[in-house]
Amino acid sequence: MDHQYPQRIVCLTDEVTEWLYLLGEQDRIVGISAFADRPEEAKKEKPMVCGFTGANFKKIMATQPDLVIGFSDLQADIASRLIKEGIPTLITNQRSISEIMNTLMMIARMVGAEAKAKVLLDKMNATIEEAKQFSQSLKENPKIYFEEWDDPIITGIQWVSEIITLCGGKDVFIEHADKQNAQGRVLANFEPVVERNPDIGLFCWCGKKMDKEAVLNRPNIQSLSFCKNNEIHEVDPIFMLQPGPATIMEGIPYIMNIIKNWSQRK
Template identity: 25%
Template sequence: MPILKDQIGNTFEFAQSPKRIISLVPSQTELLYDLGLEERIVGITKFCVHPYHLKSTKKIVGGTKKVHFEKIRLLQPDIIIANKEENTLEIVEELRKICPVWVTNIITIEDVFQMITDFGQLFNCRTEAQKWNDKIQYSYNDFKHFMKEKPTQKVAYFIWKNPHMVAGSNNFINEMLKLNNFINIYDNTEKFPGRYPEIIIQKMKIQGDPEIVFLSSEPYPFKEEDAFEIGRFTHHAKTVFVDGEMFSWYGSRLSKAFEYFKKMHERL
């Protein structure tokens, strides 16, 4: 196999395509399955819920932020697939003592295309990878056409409660918001440092006064009472519950996300 490079610049040289894969990222587990690699997946996280049957056929090795190193070691993986944002540096460094760890780094749609191409080379499934890239590219082009005449709207996208956290700058959710002609009021690294800043909901009006407040289904599943609580401080803003997977899962899920976004705009 040729020398390959992951998305944080680490180089890898495999004598043959890795046969035993552990995936520590739910959206990447789904992608590996969609690339036809189900038989090679030996371990996943408890959050890897698509496709659902994998939870009963594959070994659960922990979560994304906390893994069972011994369970992973016993599975004798050839490669572990991680992500710069989802998995901590400490976890990745510890896992490197077991086997090579391939780290993705996804912020833009282009990063998604690159990851799929990389997996095609890494797991010798280039044709399948190209099919998925073509499918996503087609949906992406179609969606850009759909969005041409849509006005911009100011939004806030909540991901967590206690403390309240939102999507800020430099993350995939923010890129998805931009594609939808939404102006994220927290996309400002000087005022709101970090990818997912903690905010005080009482200050939302002066922080940007959003027209729409999105409450995500994950990682925190927001409820009606949360909408009521946040709504008290946004006055005229419309509160909308959204499927967090469509905004934050990169990979093959994107082909479904663009259709979801179209329906969302029709509701708005």
């Protein structure tokens, strides 16, 4: 391990853990999030020191980190406290596909793994290119509704909206995509979804399983195309809501496959 780079990294967020493992740099990790499900061995090998918005500072300090990496304004309080303790802390806030790619390369540079990162990012770029080619082959572009949370209903998130568009779909709430804050993406009720009548419904509730029965009991949902044609899909937040490698490597093929199956049934 090259000592000019950080030796003891705490990952406050799951995609960083996954990325360091993919780079073969997992020996640098000394602490992870309780939500770090990828790769599976991470939880067996590394101590859990935080949730997403909360952290065990005693545990973090005990790992003697020389770098802590987190994500978004939701971890600002954790970061602030660590910075006051003199711990080098990086909080990224990637929201788009290009920002995800740039963030992954930045983290790779921080651990001296640029060459390995370039190979992986080239694969991701090939996946993006494949989606572009696929979208051009579609005779019709499905209207797609993506739901991140059920109560209140939260829709739109920039990288997901971009993936939907990339794969040839039309995000029915695309106007929400540039709003970073979840409050800016809340629907007052389900009626706007009914009005836009999407062909495909993607339900990706952050941190819990979709309650399909509850969804099907929403007012006027039976009139929707996605309900009539059984195009209600539960999407795993583990790969779709973490703006890291899995979003590109698994999220894009997953959405592309749903659209492909939809188009073949038309």
